[in-house]
Amino acid sequence: MKFKIAFTLLGLLASYQVAVAQNCTATLSLFNESAKVENYDDAYPRYQQLIENCPDAKLLIYQRGEKMLESMIDLASTEEEKQKLVQEYIDNQKMRLEYFPNDTKKGDILADIAMIKYKHEIGSLEERLKSFEKVVEEDKENFSSPVALYAYFRIANDLNDAGERDIQFLFDKYDEVIELIETQENDKAAEAEPLIKKQEEQEELTSRESRILKNSEIYLRNYTKIKSSVNSLLGSKADCDNLIPLYNKDFEEKKSDVKWLRNANARLSAKDCTDDPLFFKVSEALHNIEPSANSAYSLGQLAQAEGDKAKALNYLNEAGELAKDKGRKSRIYYRIANIYKAQGSYSQARNYYRKALTNKPSLGIAYLKIAEMYAKSANDCGDSTFDKRAVYWLAADYAKRAGRVDPSLKSTVDATVESYNGRAPQKSDIFQEDAKGKKITYSNCWIGESVVVPNL
Known part of the structure; x- marks a missing residue:
């Protein structure tokens, strides 16, 4: 008799589970259709049934629920109603994370x-x-x-x-x-x-x-x-006029505090507050206690300001090796590249611009600098006038990359690309040389790259 009752109960439970599953499927379908067309008067009560009875049925519950609740919050007529819906939105997001962690x-x-x-x-x-x-x-x-x-x-x-x-x-x-x-x-x-x-x-x-x-x-x-x-x-909260008095006030008390020195050094360096004697005091104190990327970089800045480029490069390379953060490495290598570029050492400069880009792929300005060096080298590369002028296409390609990875450079990039393309061979030149699709390689100069003649 006991077995019969047990089997009956199991049967009833199984039937109930099937009924609930079927009801959830139907409710979900109706909810989805209503929410999809933003009929939230109909969708909302169905949503409540779903999260109460079958919260793990489908990710769609929470995807549609999120959009629905956002709209309902914006349309709420009272502050009390808005607060209630905001909490429901928060619960919706938390439940999504709980029930569908692998899809969230x-x-x-x-x-x-x-x-x-x-x-x-x-x-x-x-x-x-x-x-x-x-x-x-x-x-x-x-x-x-x-x-x-x-x-x-x-x-x-x-x-x-x-x-x-x-x-x-x-x-x-x-x-x-x-x-x-x-x-x-x-x-x-x-x-x-x-x-x-x-x-x-x-x-x-x-x-x-x-x-x-x-x-x-x-x-x-x-x-x-x-x-x-x-x-x-x-804004102006972080300019030198505010930073220097702030750090000067505490220097004597904090000059043995590594953490304080690090913060002061990084902030003064980032804002180029390098002319004030405080910057040297902070940098030197930090480098003596704990030689680091930041202190080496600061001393490199000081050496560069004094015109000692060799000393500056030594400190900056030390900083690049010590830096652990990729953004920091990128800034250091970019500065080194600029020093080499200013000296006319284009190959070395490109190496360091590429190191900067490896560490920060969104550093579009580095692509622009490489483009500028290529353009300046046009007369020194290539065997013919056509090939020399074709360097400008390569320069334009690098300039375009700058705008793609850093949209803030768009206006500069557009003007630069237009300028380079204007100096490159034109459609009539390509026709005269029968050069469409030709690959030109610059192995006779520092550039060492190739460019394919475009179909203008």
């Missing part, structure tokens, strides 16, 4: 939650700041939203303006946010670089490659705008 980037979701709190002023400034700090702590590699990165620094700036956090806190947050932006810029530029090169070699991109390239270039443009906005927010 944690950094994206945590940034979404931080942004909804920021946008609708949920909690205090400190509480909103902590929401963004959580993204950095738990998944900064996927903290990629340009708008969220800006909001993070905006909160830090507001706290400083309100007198709740000091200027050093703001400087630290600035460094953190700029590093996050540049990390994302480098990732997108590294994605784009081989595809740009493929285009330059007149190879057709697949539809997937075209999407990747388009997406990367959109993000790069947005990061450029956000970085400019962050710099505008910091």
Whole structure:
């Protein structure tokens, strides 16, 4: 008898589970259709049924739910209703992360939650700041939203303006946010670089490659705008007039404090506050206690300012070897490249510009510098007048790369490319030489690269 009851109960449970599954499938289908056409009056109650009865049914619940709740928040007629919907949005994102972790980037979701709190002023400034700090702590590699990165620094700036956090806190947050932006810029530029090169070699991109390239270039443009906005927010707070008194005041007390010296050295160096005696005192104190990339770089700056280029290059190369951060390495190698370029040592300069680009693929200005050196070498490379002028195509290609990886250079790049193309062989020259598609190699000079004659 007991066995019969047990089997009956099992049967009833199995029937119930089948019924629930069927009901979830039907509800999900109806919810999807309503949400897709933004009929939220119909979609919302079905959404509530789904997250209560079958929260692990489909990722689609949370994808549609996110968009639906965002729209409903914007349309809310009372503050109470808005607050309730904001919490539901936060719960939606958390449940997505809980039930579909393999299909969800944690950094994206945590940034979404931080942004909804920021946008609708949920909690205090400190509480909103902590929401963004959580993204950095738990998944900064996927903290990629340009708008969220800006909001993070905006909160830090507001706290400083309100007198709740000091200027050093703001400087630290600035460094953190700029590093996050540049990390994302480098990732997108590294994605784009081989595809740009493929285009330059007149190879057709697949539809997937075209999407990747388009997406990367959109993000790069947005990061450029956000970085400019962050710099505008910091504004005059970080100029030499504020930095020098700030660090001068504490130098005697802090001159044995390595962390303080590092921060002061990095900030003064970044803002080119190198003429004041404080900069030398900080740099020397830091290098004596702890020889590092920053202190070696600063001493290199000082040697360069004094006109001792050999000494400057020694210090700067030491800095490049000691630097662990790729962005820092890139800045050091770029400075070294500029010294060699100014001396007319183009091959050495290109080596260091390439080192800078290896560490920071979004450093478009390095491509422009290489383009400029190629253009200046046109008369020294090639066996014929046509081949010499063809160097300008190669220079134009490098200039174009600059604009692709750093959209802030667009106007400069456009003018530069137009200038180089104007000096390169024209359509009639190509026809006269019967050179269309010809590959010209510059093995007789420092350039050592090839260019394919375009079909103009």
